[in-house]
Amino acid sequence: MTTQRSLFKENVLFASAACVNDDLNRPEFAEKLSIIIDANGGIQRARRLILDLAVRGRLVPRSRSEGRGADLLSALRSEVGACRGQWLEPQPRQIASDAGYDAPESWSWVRLSNIVIFGPKNGYSPKAVGYLTATRTLALTATTSGRFNGQHYKYIDETIPEESYLWLQDGDVLIQRSNSLEHVGMAAVYRGKSREYIYPDLMMKVRLSASVDADYVHRVLLASPTRSFVRARASGTAGSMPKISQTVVANIPIPLPPYTEQKRIVAKVDQLMALCDDLEAKLRVRDEKAAKLAEALVAEVLA
CATH class of the missing domain: 3.90.220.20 (DNA methylase specificity domains)
Known part of the structure; x- marks a missing residue:
């Protein structure tokens, strides 16, 4: 359990840092977010995590020029x-x-x-x-x-x-x-x-x-x-x-x-939510394939 929690925390920290550094296009980010979704019980928890990082100021970098x-x-x-x-x-x-x-x-x-x-x-x-x-x-x-x-x-x-x-x-x-x-x-x-x-x-x-x-x-x-x-x-x-x-x-x-940072936070949240939607669709296809494979195996055993 401790190992699972440590792994989950590691992936959350990686995802947060990727957001701030604008590294969302890195393959590792999608992989880490996918792990978060699987490890923490679903896509809704991942969406909540994104919002929680947003209100804590951990999605976009600060800019002094914005005040x-x-x-x-x-x-x-x-x-x-x-x-x-x-x-x-x-x-x-x-x-x-x-x-x-x-x-x-x-x-x-x-x-x-x-x-x-x-x-x-x-x-x-x-x-x-x-x-x-x-x-x-x-x-x-x-x-x-x-x-x-x-x-x-x-x-x-x-x-x-x-x-x-x-x-x-x-x-x-x-x-x-x-x-x-x-x-x-x-x-x-x-x-x-x-x-x-x-x-x-x-x-x-x-x-x-x-x-x-x-x-x-x-x-x-x-x-x-x-x-x-x-x-x-x-x-x-x-x-x-x-x-x-x-x-x-x-x-x-x-x-x-600051107002400009508010706008940047919204843009980042929307970008991440769209990524969650994409991952959700891919995970759904994966789960459907796994379910069909399980059904085929059961049918084979019972034949």
């Missing part, structure tokens, strides 16, 4: 303060303690409330109808996977004013406020036209400052430390779906790198 995370705070104070009417100065040590992991020294720790200009605010869930109307509301399943899926919606027979906060805009972040413990707090970024959908009461919406990248924040919300933070603060009676409050969402710790 520091603290450089964003002045713009955030102005924009968030103007939109929300208040600005609560972040307390880095307490936020890092709540997060439960370390971030690079050049980054800053903030709460989600420090980077949003609207929300978190619950949606609205009137009774759905079985016929076409002008108003579509998202179903909870539209965001359960962690990616927005606009095929999951219902119709409501109610006119929602154009200026209502319920209408979604491109880049809005949706967070499930009630679901199973596995999915409560799951987040997705809405990508689409304005005023195509409203969102339901079982979701909250936040709209982010222009000083942060929505896709980077989304990756942080999906990472294991954030998921653990949310689950630990979910509440509910026995037999009911756990729920999280707006306060819990507002207090989510966010490790904040």
Whole structure:
């Protein structure tokens, strides 16, 4: 067991270093990632590992020319303060303690409330109808996977004013406020036209400052430390779906790198996730071939 753990740690460290050094095209990287997937129980664990490395600043190198995370705070104070009417100065040590992991020294720790200009605010869930109307509301399943899926919606027979906060805009972040413990707090970024959908009461919406990248924040919300933070603060009676409050969402710790580094982290995560997809397909073919071989051997024995 110790040998297996040491081997797994060695492969993780190799993969992390390859990411920082931009060596993803080396054959050894795909081999190490494949070992991680096999040794650690599957592709989903590998994807979680990628996100966990991302929020810890271990996927891309630092660049002094990009500045520091603290450089964003002045713009955030102005924009968030103007939109929300208040600005609560972040307390880095307490936020890092709540997060439960370390971030690079050049980054800053903030709460989600420090980077949003609207929300978190619950949606609205009137009774759905079985016929076409002008108003579509998202179903909870539209965001359960962690990616927005606009095929999951219902119709409501109610006119929602154009200026209502319920209408979604491109880049809005949706967070499930009630679901199973596995999915409560799951987040997705809405990508689409304005005023195509409203969102339901079982979701909250936040709209982010222009000083942060929505896709980077989304990756942080999906990472294991954030998921653990949310689950630990979910509440509910026995037999009911756990729920999280707006306060819990507002207090989510966010490790904040410079804006350009945020974009580079997202690009690296997407590159690695695509590689995982490719490896998953190859492993599936391998497993199918192994299963067919086993079936053939059994048939031969029983013949």
